[in-house]
Amino acid sequence: MMIATVFKTSTPGTNSLMSTSSFDQADIISTVEFNYSGDLLATGDKGGRVVIFQREQESKNRPHHRGEYNVYSTFQSHEPEFDYLKSLEIEEKINKIRWLPQQNAAHFLLSTNDKTIKLWKISERDKRAEGYNLKEEDGRFRDPVRITTLRVPVLKPMDLMVEASPRRIFANAHTYHINSISVNSDYETYLSADDLRINLWHLEITDRSFNIVDIKPANMEELTEVITAAECHPHQCNVFAYSSSKGTIRLCDMRAGALCDQHSKFFEEPEDPSNRSFFSEIISSISDVKFSHNGRYMMTRDYLSVKVWDVNMETRPLETYQVHEYLRSKLCSLYENDCIFDKFECCWNGSDSAIMTGSYNNFFRMFDRNTKRDITLEASRESSKPRAILKPRKVCTGGKRKKDEISVDSLDFNKKILHTAWHPKENIIAVAATNNLYIFQDKVN
Amino acid sequence: MEFKVEAHRIMTISLGKIYSSRVQRGGIKLHKNLLVSLVLRSARQVYLSEQEELYLQQQQQLLLAQPGEQSPETWSDRTECEPPTEQSPSWAEMESNISKEQAPSWTEMGRTDSKEQPASWTEVESSGYKEQAPSWTEMARTDSKEPASSWTEMESNNPEQQAASWTEGQRTDCQEQPLSRVHSEERTDRQSPKGLEEGRTTREPRAPCRAVAGCPGRLVRRTAREQETACTRKRRSPEQGAAAEPASPLKRARTEPVVLQANSQSEEEQMETSSNVSSLINIFGSSFSGLLTKEESEGESGQICCDQVLGSMGSWSRAIVAF
Numbered sequence: 001m002m003i004a005t006v007f008k009t010s011t012p013g014t015n016s017l018m019s020t021s022s023f024d025q026a027d028i029i030s031t032v033e034f035n036y037s038g039d040l041l042a043t044g045d046k047g048g049r050v051v052i053f054q055r056e057q058e059s060k061n062r063p064h065h066r067g068e069y070n071v072y073s074t075f076q077s078h079e080p081e082f083d084y085l086k087s088l089e090i091e092e093k094i095n096k097i098r099w100l101p102q103q104n105a106a107h108f109l110l111s112t113n114d115k116t117i118k119l120w121k122i123s124e125r126d127k128r129a130e131g132y133n134l135k136e137e138d139g140r141f142r143d144p145v146r147i148t149t150l151r152v153p154v155l156k157p158m159d160l161m162v163e164a165s166p167r168r169i170f171a172n173a174h175t176y177h178i179n180s181i182s183v184n185s186d187y188e189t190y191l192s193a194d195d196l197r198i199n200l201w202h203l204e205i206t207d208r209s210f211n212i213v214d215i216k217p218a219n220m221e222e223l224t225e226v227i228t229a230a231e232c233h234p235h236q237c238n239v240f241a242y243s244s245s246k247g248t249i250r251l252c253d254m255r256a257g258a259l260c261d262q263h264s265k266f267f268e269e270p271e272d273p274s275n276r277s278f279f280s281e282i283i284s285s286i287s288d289v290k291f292s293h294n295g296r297y298m299m300t301r302d303y304l305s306v307k308v309w310d311v312n313m314e315t316r317p318l319e320t321y322q323v324h325e326y327l328r329s330k331l332c333s334l335y336e337n338d339c340i341f342d343k344f345e346c347c348w349n350g351s352d353s354a355i356m357t358g359s360y361n362n363f364f365r366m367f368d369r370n371t372k373r374d375i376t377l378e379a380s381r382e383s384s385k386p387r388a389i390l391k392p393r394k395v396c397t398g399g400k401r402k403k404d405e406i407s408v409d410s411l412d413f414n415k416k417i418l419h420t421a422w423h424p425k426e427n428i429i430a431v432a433a434t435n436n437l438y439i440f441q442d443k444v445n
Numbered sequence: 446m447e448f449k450v451e452a453h454r455i456m457t458i459s460l461g462k463i464y465s466s467r468v469q470r471g472g473i474k475l476h477k478n479l480l481v482s483l484v485l486r487s488a489r490q491v492y493l494s495e496q497e498e499l500y501l502q503q504q505q506q507l508l509l510a511q512p513g514e515q516s517p518e519t520w521s522d523r524t525e526c527e528p529p530t531e532q533s534p535s536w537a538e539m540e541s542n543i544s545k546e547q548a549p550s551w552t553e554m555g556r557t558d559s560k561e562q563p564a565s566w567t568e569v570e571s572s573g574y575k576e577q578a579p580s581w582t583e584m585a586r587t588d589s590k591e592p593a594s595s596w597t598e599m600e601s602n603n604p605e606q607q608a609a610s611w612t613e614g615q616r617t618d619c620q621e622q623p624l625s626r627v628h629s630e631e632r633t634d635r636q637s638p639k640g641l642e643e644g645r646t647t648r649e650p651r652a653p654c655r656a657v658a659g660c661p662g663r664l665v666r667r668t669a670r671e672q673e674t675a676c677t678r679k680r681r682s683p684e685q686g687a688a689a690e691p692a693s694p695l696k697r698a699r700t701e702p703v704v705l706q707a708n709s710q711s712e713e714e715q716m717e718t719s720s721n722v723s724s725l726i727n728i729f730g731s732s733f734s735g736l737l738t739k740e741e742s743e744g745e746s747g748q749i750c751c752d753q754v755l756g757s758m759g760s761w762s763r764a765i766v767a768f
Binding site for chain 1: 462472
């Protein structure tokens with residue numbers, strides 16, 4: 001069981017002192033992702049900005065600040081665009097960020113909005129060349145006549161400057177809204193998925209991509225399902241999986257053919273007929289699919305539950321965890337206020353022994369797969385003073401409400417945690433609650 | 446009964462969502478609209494199956510109450526908008542003016558009927574949504590599993606047969622109606638064009654009864670007949686592999702609003718007169734006058750419907766007098 005210690009809360013936006021009800025819509029965090037080492041944490045927001053946090057290195061001078069995440073770089077990744085042909089506005093909201101493994105001093109990440117994927121290079125500059133021959137230090141050009149000697153410019157240290165520059169722009173490949181990107185384990189290719197198609201890109205080539213999955217029917221009126229998420233296998237660069245709005249997952253092998261419309265494995269759990277309602281289809285739609293780090297399992301998130309699948313067993317999931325089953329009786333009102341369409345994400349911990357996902361009222365849930373225990377925690381300013389220990393929360397589903405419990409009717413459905421991330425090696429989690437980012441760490445005494 | 450109310454409410458909400466999704470930023474979200482259309486479909490199936498039960502119940506009651514009178518039965522036939530087993534005399538009168546085959550008329554009726562249902566919901570929501578005609582077209586297409594017409598629009602850049610697919614959608618829509626009646630538990634499955642033709646012939650006898658009361662039905666048939674030839678023309682085109690005819694869907698789109706408004710007016714009237722036979726005259730009168738005032742504001746298309754309505758009033762007033 002995790003006891004979380006809060007050691008930093010930060011608000012990327014400008015309205016950190018204002019209440020959440022009056023924040024700028026553009027500050028809503030839309031994606032959170034740790035890099036491969038866990039030293040960097042990237043967040044994307046609705047306004048098209050990317051904010052990168054860096055973990056402070058352990059130092060003797062500031063022993064209490066070890067492991068704190070501070071803002072490292074902020075840049076505008078995407079701008080709002082207008083498609084003149086279709087008279088459609090293209091939102092600048094960052095849908096996903098995926099890091100590339102580090103190969104040199106610079107860091108690379110992919111960020112995408114609905115239509116365009118960009119490869120960003122984030123590099124540090126902490127040295128400056130001084131002693132140029134042709135220009136002064138302030139930039140003015142020297143009169144060549146006056147130059148009598150030559151000197152070699154010397155590198156001098158300067159204040160750290162982090163620069164982000166777009167190195168590749170992968171555009172015009174998706175007719176529908178991009179929902180996922182995933183870097184392949186070969187570190188050369190990546191896939192991008194929209195509602196009906198999945199494309200495979202090479203990181204160096206921007207003017208073309210391979211279409212590997214196309215589920216668009218010849219007659220659009222026959223459309224019955226869409227792709228909701230896609231991910232590459234962590235080790236096998238020929239394998240990827242994608243989930244659908246019908247609650248199914250397909251595993252595809254790119255060696256089988258150029259087009260992977262035929263799946264290699266098909267994962268579906270038969271529906272429980274006793275739970276049938278008007279909204280059965282909506283709540284069975286999968287909002288996120290994630291491979292485990294060891295590649296043996298897959299986790300899917302639908303509206304009410306998280307399921308862990310064994311990649312080798314297609315008939316039913318290995319484990320099912322109910323996230324907020326008490327909402328099943330409220331589906332009609334959740335349909336009315338659009339909450340039923342919320343796309344929750346899920347994530348594994350580094351050792352694949354625990355999983356985490358978000359819920360409403362700024363609650364998030366963690367499930368230990370070995371002990372089968374679960375915990376509900378809240379990400380809020382009141383309960384998250386720095387260094388405070390998070391208290392487990394409980395939702396009262398019926399009967400007498402105990403002290404400290406919250407009844408289902410008093411849950412705030414505007415406070416939803418859709419995006420969470422777990423450090424790849426340590427027990428550090430990042431939780432995005434609307435426009436606030438909370439970073440929690442497991443305190444080991 | 447509660448399911449019907451619930452289903453109706455869900456349908457109204459779903460339509461509202463589809464409508465508002467068209468104006469939101471970022472374009473239409475395919476996934477969300479697909480899910481909303483699935484909910485709409487489920488709710489509609491429940492609603493229609495309840496409607497059918499209700500109609501059958503009322504039929505039985507009427508038969509028990511007044512077995513001799515022909516007019517009230519025919520009246521309720523029309524007002525229920527369900528497939529009655531017999532045809533009313535005034536229907537026959539109107540039909541005699543129109544000469545055409547059964548199969549196309551069924552298609553039109555089926556199509557009209559499938560449109561009527563959403564039109565009535567649109568009426569309910571008319572306070573919120575002023576532009577009925579265009580949004581209504583969207584909802585009609587929603588019925589045929591296309592959550593938003595802009596999906597087809599999104600494909601307009603691709604060299605795909607947009608016109609053909611639109612036609613197919615309409616035809617499939619016709620097919621769905623009888624399916625949902627007969628097999629109310631089943632989900633309506635997609636029918637191939639071949640299957641459509643077969644289905645159509647088997648369902649002929651039910652065809653004329655389905656239409657709305659009054660001359661709006663006539664209007665529908667007339668314009669629909671014009672469209673029918675365009676339909677058959679286009680239906681053959683995918684089979685022949687011919688290219689799509691972009692001109693025809695435009696023509697259809699223009700005639701659509703006329704048909705739609707006619708149907709929506711008649712549907713409103715229908716919903717209102719479906720309750721009590723004894724108070725039918727009052728309701729009928731007010732709804733007609735309501736129809737007239739609304740139609741005048743709609744302009745030319747409304748004018749056509751207005752004339753048609755006035756023309757048929759004579760036959761109906763005869764029926765009322767008899768009752």
